[in-house]
Amino acid sequence: MTKSLAAALLSVTALALLPLFVSNTYVLHMLVMVLLWVLLGQSWNLLGGYTGQVSYGHAAFFGVGAYTTAIMVKSGLSPAMAWWGLLLGGILAALVGSVLGWICFRLRGPYFSLSILALSEVLRLIAVNWKDLTNGAEGILYIPAFNSKAAYYWIILALAAVSFLTIRAVMRSKFGFYFLAIREDQDCAESLGINTTKYKLYSLLISAFFTGVAGSFYMNYMGFIDPGIVFSLPDISIMMILCTMLGGAATMEGPAVGAVLYILMSEAFRVFLKSGHLLFFGILIIVIIIFFPQGIVGTLRERWAGRRLRAASPGISKEVA
């Protein structure tokens, strides 16, 4: 077991013990939201950060996951049974993703980014208008299965941990190497024996699956969704990018750091700024991309590597990274 894996497992254990000491429901709710956004940030990071396929429409997968669960309950299943929506929602989101990826990943450039943006809007409009299935703009409401926040906390912690470990394992395997190669140079990747269309699709499938799971959890937890919430471009798709970019794209820790800061900031704004928060987050994304494109974790890591580099002997041929 490597040091980083041990650190990850240790933090998960520590986090799992937290509800034994924290009983304040507001604090627990904040923690649940942070972990939800860790899950979302990681999902986006796999495709956008590591594989270099920027998505402006991950709300499509979030919404599919959420509506899968919601529709299960609406059609008569008990809210406890709706937890199966985690799996089903993830699978359906991956299915939607695979159709889109199969079409778009033959092409390069902005086609995928723009198509998925369009897809998430199309799905939102379907959810608004297909009233028999989705209740339209009124949304779907039911009483969640558990009363205790701690139960939800443990479930989302487990989901975030599973996604973290899965993505970590993926990035250490052949898949991870292929994803990075695709991000760096697709022509080169092709000539080194990589079926780039196929591997971009794999990355999208994993990313969409976990985003769908997150959407389904959101429904289970909140007990209410409407199309404007779960298919939201600014509140879901763009914030997934913000979380990842702020913390550090293409790093394992980045999305978690980004999620903590994002939830703290949005809570602060809810009190002080009311609905001005989108303006602030928009400006923040621009600032990050211009001045800290590697995010907090990436920038710190680079500083640290730089210091080691200067401390090394003048012949810097060895052991820089």
Added chain:
Amino acid sequence: MSLLELRGVTKRFGGLQAVGGMTFTIEKGEILGLIGPNGAGKTTIFNLINGFLTPTEGEILFKGELINGLKPFQVCRRGLARTFQVVKPLARLTVLENVMVSAFSRTDHRNEASRIALEATAFTEMEAWRDRLAGSLPLGMRKRLEMARALATRPDLLLLDENFAGLNPAEVEKTITIVRKIHASGVTILIIEHNMRVIMSISQRLLCVCYGEKISEGSPAEVANDPRVIEAYLGAAHA
């Protein structure tokens, strides 16, 4: 059976014919040099062989099987690797990781890929650079990384596209040694090169193209003294 065979391969971009009726073969174990003035279509020939481009007409056979229409990754998996004239390092990966990416075309296991990559970097004498980010390498090492990466795919045929361009004399010598070593290990080589001293000393056979057509083929001495070749490079007055 020849290792690689081009039969009347033509590539047109709209009205422009970049390669016309190209026919040649490479036998297993050979080093064939491909020369020609700038814009003659040498790199286009590489792009046709490796699958980046599909011929407008003609056939390309590798190990006796038709490969035109295959994608580059499929061509690579059949044992045909290439380097790029305009180097393409995977900039934010280390040298070793770069080479591991290509080693994964031969294995699914990380340890095995790492072993192949260590071997390929040792073979190309890049041990001291393994942990450097590829984007931070000087040009000479970038060119060598191209070779290490191509080697790690375990090719039967290696296409080298101007791996000597921009190197200093010491690096040129080193690269000649490495190319000879690759050849001695059983890899057949097709090489594009402008440095005449290098190509004359390395190649067993030369092929000269001009305006996309073959104008001369034979031993290095024959081709170098062919009036058509001299005309192509220096103009009719010198031929």
